[in-house]
Every structure is written in C-alpha cells, then in structure tokens.
Amino acid sequence: MARFLFFRLIYIIIVMMGVTFIVFGLSRMSGDPRLLYMTPGSRWSQEAWDARGKDLGLDKPFMVQYLLWAGRAAQGNFGDSVWHKRNSLDVIIERAPATLKLSSVSYIMAIFLGLSLGILSAVNRGNFFDLFIRGFALIGQAAPPFWIAILLIYFFAVHLDWVPTSRTGGWSNYILPVATLAWLASAGIARITRSALLEVLDSEYVKLARAKGVTNVKVILKHAFRNALIAPLTVAAVLFASFITGTVVVETVFAWPGLGRLLVEATRHNDFPLVTGLAVIFSGIFLLSSLMADILYAVIDPRIRIFK
C-alpha cells in the first residue's frame, strides 16, 4: 500500500509539473506579461518598465522563470488577478464554498439516483419502467448540459414559476442546478449499473441463492448488487472529470457565484494569473480524485491488489 501510494504521489507530482509547465509556457507565449498590468509608452517611464521586468524575473532564463513561478505557485501565490486587482488565491478561496456546496450535493444525488435507477431498470428489464429509465439515461448522455439547464429553467422557472431562475439564495435555488448536474451524471451510472447487474443476475451463484429460497430483494441487494458495484464505481470516479465541465457550464447558466463561473469570467477578461491559478487547482483536485478512486477499487474488490 505504502509503495503504491508513494509511486502514485510521484506520478501526480510529475503530471502536475507537466500541467504547470504547459500553462506557464502558454503564459509566456501570450507576450510580455508586463502588458497585463501596464501599457508601454503611456505614463510608464522606461525605468519603471525595466524595474517591473526585473521584479517579475523576466531577465532570467525561461527554465529559471518557470521554477521560480512553480515555487510560488506551490505556496499558493499565482500573482495578482488583473481584473479583481488582488491576490488570485484570495479570489479563488472566496468563491470556492459555492462550488463545493453545489457539487457535493449534486454528486451525492447523482450517485444515489444513478444506482437506484440502474437497479430498478435491471430488475424490471423489458417493461415500461425499464424503457422509461433507459430513455432518461440516453437523454442525459446525449443532451448538452447547458440545454438541459435551459429546458429546466423554461419549464419550472419561467413557465410554472415554481423555483427561481438563477443565482444563489435559499434552498430552492439549488433545485434546478442540482437537477441538471445529477441528471447528466447519473445517466452513465444508471446505464452501467443496469448492464453490470444484469450480467451478475445471470451468474451461477445468484441462481444458487434463488434455488436456496432467498427472497428476491435479498438476492438483488445482497448477492448481486455488491458484485455489480465495481463497474458503476469506475464511472462514478471518472465522473469527477465531467463534473468539472459540468459545474463550469451549470454555474454559467444559473449565474452561480462559484469557481466554474469565475473561470469563464477570468477567460473573458483575459485574467491570466487567475486562469492559471484555477487551472492548477482544478487539475490537482482531478488527480487526487482519481487516486482516491484507485484506492477505493482495491478496498471494494479484493482481486485488485495494491496492498503489496
């Protein structure tokens, strides 16, 4: 286990270095970083321009600049946001709770909904219920996230006027964004749970359990579901990646003041320090979550051995 964790952590560090290197390389390709803060030739004297260059370390070679930048980034200093005119990390920390709340609620909803719909669909194989759930999942996989959000807004906020159209506030503001994210995310889980469960229900040990006279509910939940769980968990872990995309879109549609919307705003304002900060933090979360997923598999499925 310790060995596995050690190598995985090294791998994560290497990938993070790759990501930051790409991001930093792009930032230097975009032109002189001084242009973000000052316009040359206007009220800035040549001395001030040179001094700022020295300040930012532009007189040093590229690799040294990268290492200096990476060192500061590791301490959480990505430079001042151009738009917000203060430290990028402070802006990010300020916006983080909104995203954390929205995505954790949606994630739990998605897994719960996906697993239960998958089970219901497999158990009711072939009848109307199964057809309905499969339709629900197919729509969730084929519809663009912003479109689902817009349809939900149109029906439930504009047309029926049951819930607010956007922004944060009370608990009712959560309904539509959570529904959008959960629908999209649960679609894949439901489909894979269904097919995994159908496969297991066909196995010898399930037939034996039935022959012994175990009740149907017990067969499904105890004998079959546990063994069918590995495939949906794989999807649930990979889901984190699509969740990043999902939150960015959903926060934009619902004017939700979180990190996803911050990223879109920063992109529109060409706020480079803020964009890089967000990119590094999002990639970090992404990598750590895939590590957690690997550990989780090993805990659930003893056939996967990482505990050497």
Add this chain to the structure above:
Amino acid sequence: MKKFTDTYTFIRRYPILPVLIIILLIFIALFAQFVSPNDPLYSDLSKIKQPPFWLEGGTLEYLLGGDFIGRDLLSRIIYGSRISLMVAGAVLISGGTIGTFAGIVAGYKGGVWDEIIMRLVDMTYAIPFLLVAMVATVVFGSSLSLLLILLIIFSWPPFARQTRGLTLQLKDTDYVAAARIAGAGPFRIGFRHILPGLVNIVIVLATLQVGSLILTESVLSYLGVGIPAPQPAWGTMVADGRQFLANAWWIAVMPGMAIFLTVFAFNFLGDWLRDYYDPRLRQI
C-alpha cells in the same frame, strides 16, 4: 398483422432512426446553400423574435422563427450542422489516424516505444480538457484552428489504448508469424497484416466519439471559447438565446434540440455497432 410485427422487429433490430437522422444531417450539411430557405447571416428587423410557424404570429417564411436580431433560426441551424460535422470529421480523421498509428507502434514495437506512448496517453487522460482549452483561448484568442488542434490532442488516446491492446493479440497470431518468416518488414506487417484487424474497433470508437466531440465543441462554443461569433455554431446560438428565454424560448431551445438529436443518433449507432461487432467491448 404479421407484416406489422415484422416491421417492428426490423426497427428494433437495426438502428433505422439514428441512421436516417445522420443521413439527413450529412445531406443538409453538404447542401446547406440549397436546403436553407434564407441567408443565415441576413437579419430582417421586422422578424426579431418571431415565433415558429405553428405559434401565433409565426410565418412560413421563418419556419422555426427568428432570433434576437431577426435572422432565420432554421437556416442558422442548417449552416451550424456544417461546423459541428466538420469539426467532428476533421478531428476524428486526424486523431484516429494518429491514435491508431501510435497504438500499432506501441503494441508491435513494445519496449521503450510502448512505455513512451502509453505514458503520453495516461498524461493526456490526466489533464482536464476544458481547462487547457480555456487557458489556450486566453492566450491565442478563439479560432477554429485552435479548437481543432486542441480536440485532436485530446482525441487520439482512446484510439491508441484500444488498438494497442488488439495489436498485442494480433502480434501472436500465426499469420503475422508467417508474414515475418516470409520476410515482411515491420511496416508491411503493421499496415497489411495488423491494421485490417483493427478496422472494426476503430470504426466503433470513432462513431462513439462523434457524439462526445460535438458535445465538447458545443460546450466550448456556449462558454464563448469555441468558434468565434459570426459563424452559426449551435452552442453559440443557445448561449445567445439564454437571456430571451422568458419571451422567445425557441432561440435557445431549437439549436439545442439539433445538438441533442445529432449526438443521440451517433451515440445510438455507436452502441449498436459495438454490440454488433463485439459485445465484449461494452466497457468502452
């Protein structure tokens, strides 16, 4: 009665509807200038937010209604299909070729090549695409070529991973051994003897990828980092209509419907092809 059940089983067994949608789509994309009733960029101020023809106030001239500056929604959707299909096609042809080639090299050559290529694949999987796309857009500005390059970089790994696995199997077959004994070089073996065995899996993967590529492109366009403004991209059209949802829902809903139907058709066809060629591939 018998005839009816026969037709029903036929429809259940073969993906008729998705194939029809795809054929229609390719047709309107190819012949957009003949099919579309109006100029997609011309705005008629008297038709601003005009409803679709079946609603009160709609005309047959603008079948799906007018957008917020009086352009024909249907014509814009028709022209938008060009962009979506072109992006998906260009990316899949280049990404699929690169990925398949890399997969054959990794599987057949093995050793250092395998190690390098598979680590590259892992790396690409580990980087969240949307973030890189947004950072790159800040740096280079949004353009079609940037979008294509980004999508190609992120679309080859699944091809490489799957073809590598299959190449490893094919490498040990007798006919490849026979070819090697007969003196065929690695290039000849790779292209004449291994590649034909990979065609099925590449086709299945490509079909399954069309949907996700169109979705990704539409998300980027929706966020304003995809295809730049004057061109009628479906994602951008939905974004434009978002703020008029209360009094002109069709501006946002119609282009979204086009995305949904397209992705749905390709996903369905992809699933069907996968089950048809090899049900064991259900994991991809």
